[in-house]
Amino acid sequence: MTERIIPVDVVGPIALDLTMNTGSIRVVVDPALKQARMVLTTEATSGPSADAIRNTTVSLNGQNLGVRVPDVAGGMNGSTTIRMGGGTMTFSGGNGVQIVNGNVHITGHGGGKVFVNGREVTSTGPAGDAATPIEAVVHLPARSVATISTYSANTVVTGTLARLEYVGTSGTLTAERTGDLDATVTSGSVVVGEVTGPLDINLTSGNVNVGAYSGHNARLNLTSGNVRMAATPQSTGRLSVNATSGSARITGAGHLNVRRRVTSGHVQIA
Known part of the structure; x- marks a missing residue:
């Protein structure tokens, strides 16, 4: 096994900016944690995945942590x-x-x-030394924010992020709870249990499901794909839905300031 521990020599919440195109990403937000920590692992001891871990670039500027895992030689990008x-x-x-x-x-x-x-x-x-999956495990203190860019990595977030920005071409994102959510999805699946802040979804294909939305401004832009969202009585402000095609079903939104524009597809707001 190849393992690399990413040092985070600051105390308190951080802003994580992680780019990792394949493999798996796990983010754990722990209110009792004082200092973030991050580990990259792969099963192989040599070969393209081990090389990618060793060549990962890391920058720490104040509370801002940037991590760029290079593409694995022989990986599946551009697929x-x-x-x-x-x-x-x-x-x-x-x-x-x-x-x-x-x-x-x-x-x-x-x-x-x-x-x-x-x-x-x-x-x-x-x-042979084939490409083996790379796993990134990140533990963050409370009130941390994260920007995650990936091609096909499966991403799981447990705990509560203050803000989550996600750009995914394929793969899945599963998150328990976040304040702000800004997601750009070309394909794949996004499932978020609860969003308490502004919501901005750009969906070209795939599926987005928000279990409970209680923020104050939501924008859903669908080129295709499916969006399901349940607004809570605590949600306020504007809900804007722009669907070129695809399907959107939003419940509990009767009290919101709804703006919709539908070229094709189906939008149901109740």
Whole structure:
């Protein structure tokens, strides 16, 4: 296993800016924690994933922590993902895959290799230094904020962030509670239990679900995809919904100042 501990030599809440395109991200907000800490790990001891951890750049300026995990060589960036029946198929790079009479033929610049759970498989079993998933685990004090940019990493946030800004091309975000939420989603899924501040959603495809919205200004911009949100009696101000296509269903919003513009698709506000 390769492990790298990211030092955070400040006390109190921080502003995390994390860019990590693949793997998994776990953010834990702990009110009893005085000082943030972060660890990057991968199963491999050598190879592209271990190199990516060693080459991760870190900057700490006051309470602002910036972490950039480089793309893993042979990773899945610039790919196309097809979702079917709860599973996914991802295509990346040149040439392709053929299935003929039950046999799988793989061609490409990578030499037609086969990987299972990040390990290269040969006729005699696992071999090689293949890309293994990288996991980032971040523990933050209360009142911290986070900006997370990813391509396909699955992100889980437990506890309460003061603000969460999320940019995802694919993958999933699951968060318990945040003050402000600003999410730009090209594909994938975003599920947030509670939002207590301003809400700004830009959805091109995929799904966004907000369990309880009690903020004072919400803007939902859908090119396609689905948004589900439940407003609470504590929510105030404007709710703006702009749908080029897709579907939006917002409940408990009858007391809000609603503005809607629908080109195509379905918007239901009750």
